[in-house]
Amino acid sequence: MKVLILGSGVVGVTSAYYLARQGHEVTVVDRQPSPAMETSYGNAGQVSFGFSSPWAAPGIPRKAVKWMFQEHAPLKIQPKMEPTMARFMLKMFGNCNAERYAVNKERMVRIAEHSRACIDALRAETGIRYEDRQRGLLQLFRHDSQVEAVAKDMKVLEQCGVRHRLLGAEELTAVEPALARVPGKFVGGLHLPDDQTGDCHLFTNRLAAHCRERLGVTFRFDTEIQRIRRGNAGVEGVITSAGELTADAYVVCLGSYSPFLVKDLGIRLPIYPVKGYSLTVPVVDDGGAPQSTVMDETYKVAISRFDDRIRVGGTAELASFDLSLPEKRRATIDMVVRDVFPEGGDVDRAEFWTGLRPMTPDSTPIIGATRYDNLWLNTGHGTLGWTMSCGSAQLLADLVDDRAPAIDPAGLDVARYAA
Structure with a gap:
């Protein structure tokens, strides 16, 4: 399956890694000239599960x-x-009450602990180092x-x-x-x-190189993402400064800019x-x-x-x-x-x-499906994108492939805001 990932920060590149590793033909598109040039560039460096x-x-x-x-x-x-x-x-x-805090804390730790196992396995498999x-x-x-x-x-x-x-x-x-x-x-x-701990910018760039050289992932940089084109059967393409890009599935990993892209599709992201x-x-x-x-x-x-x-x-x-x-x-x-x-x-x-x-208002990322069968979200990680990136991306890859997920995805997708 052809998968188009929108965004080349640490969440976008880890998503590319896990999806390509499961056999998909992956393309990553970003307005920047190289990976991790925005929020992933100079974060605190803590991978604090x-x-x-x-x-x-x-x-x-x-x-x-x-x-x-x-x-x-x-x-x-x-x-x-x-x-x-x-x-x-x-x-x-x-x-900001004890009941909601306990629910949100459990969700965050659930992702983070999975991410710990994922990044350890990734480091062993790829051999990449990032200080x-x-x-x-x-x-x-x-x-x-x-x-x-x-x-x-x-x-x-x-x-x-x-x-x-x-x-x-x-x-x-x-x-x-x-x-x-x-x-x-x-x-x-x-x-x-x-x-x-580690340098997130260095990690993302070295993982992107691994994805390109070992897994065949295509990166399209200096490409402005303008809007998503919707058709009768779901998302049919993404309009960019380099023309329209099409795929079988689309993953939004645009951090703070994600709400702007999906708003016209009737999806409200409280990011x-x-x-x-x-x-x-x-x-x-x-x-x-x-x-x-x-x-x-x-x-x-x-x-x-x-x-x-x-x-x-x-x-x-x-x-x-x-x-x-x-x-x-x-x-x-x-x-x-x-x-x-x-x-x-x-x-x-x-x-x-x-x-x-x-x-997000509850500090928990938004990972999973949308009302469109071929549009997926992996965004809204707040201060913990680096910490949760590998676990979030691996979970997303499981969900896209309709596999039994490695962790319980309950309460992690955008549907939790519908109530």
């Missing part, structure tokens, strides 16, 4: 009001006269209240069979030795030993761009740098180690499709990396970047 948690959590509406008046807040809102932003926030706040490390993630707590609050997450992790351990302040340096240089800052941490920022910092002292990923729970900033670079990612900003780089947004991630690893890297020489995370 056990840390998969909804942004929509109990207490978030109250915290959002408080954060409006804080300089170093994890969430920023740029008020705009934009109905889509208002609708997204209302739907998100509607998920990856398999040394876990350490969630750092500055306050006792954060230690108490994490108990609910630990129950879900236990139910899902995710290895984890709550550490006291004196145990943190056994996981991240450089924290010995900043004594007294943290009261404890949650260690997830099976989480990983909104949540702007994130990152710094890529040259390592100057290995002993003072992180060895894997740490997450500063107070500021929601992740600090990940590549070979000779530190990737620092954070801030969730509701600002529509604005891709500007205001220095005031650099302040929080700059402050956190200097505070936690003051001697590890040269922050003054850091590359400053921003990207748009495709967030």
Whole structure:
């Protein structure tokens, strides 16, 4: 079967890999000149299966009001006269209760744990490397209240069979030795030993090369996707700047831009761009740098180690499709990396970047079928596209082939928003 994948970020390229591996003739189309040039380019670098948690959590509406008046807040809102932003926030706040949080957390961990198995198998099969490390993630707590609050997450992790351990302040340096240089800052941490790190841009490009050279996948870059043409029997083609492209099946992997493409087909995707920022910092002292990923729970900033670079990612900003780089947004991630690893890297020489995370109101991606038999979705992964990419793509390939899926797909497709 001929399959046309729209989008060459990490979700699009992993979708191409699994579909081509199952024998399909796959073409990937993207407006960029090469893979992973947008949201997948400079993300935080954490492949954090056990840390998969909804942004929509109990207490978030109250915290959002408080954060409006804080300089170093994890969430920023740029008020705009934009109905889509208002609708997204209302739907998100509607998920900020204990019942919905538990449902959404389980769905996210279900995908993430499957993704862990998939990426390990992919790495073994393809042999690709991407400055990856398999040394876990350490969630750092500055306050006792954060230690108490994490108990609910630990129950879900236990139910899902995710290895984890709550550490006291004196145990943190056994996981991240450089924290010995900043004594007294943290009261404890949650260690997830099976989480990983890696350069998502490098992974996506090397996997794309493997797909092209070993699996016969065709990539059409510098090609603007304009609209989907619908016929009596479903989708009949995609109109692009290079003409019309046709296939037997179509997969939308366009992140924050997915809603625009399917709107005319009567499909409403409640995906909104949540702007994130990152710094890529040259390592100057290995002993003072992180060895894997740490997450500063107070500021929601992740600090990940590549070979000779530190990737620092954070801030969730509701600002529509604005891709500007205001220095005031650099302040929080700059402050956190200097505070936690003051001697590890040269922050003054850091590359400053921003990207748009495709967030759903319940933080869970949209994977699966649509009302059209030959149109599929793999989008809306929010801050966890890198983490969930392989599991999402493998699940999608199973669904496209009408195979018994490796995991339960219940509650993951767009139909959950119809109620």
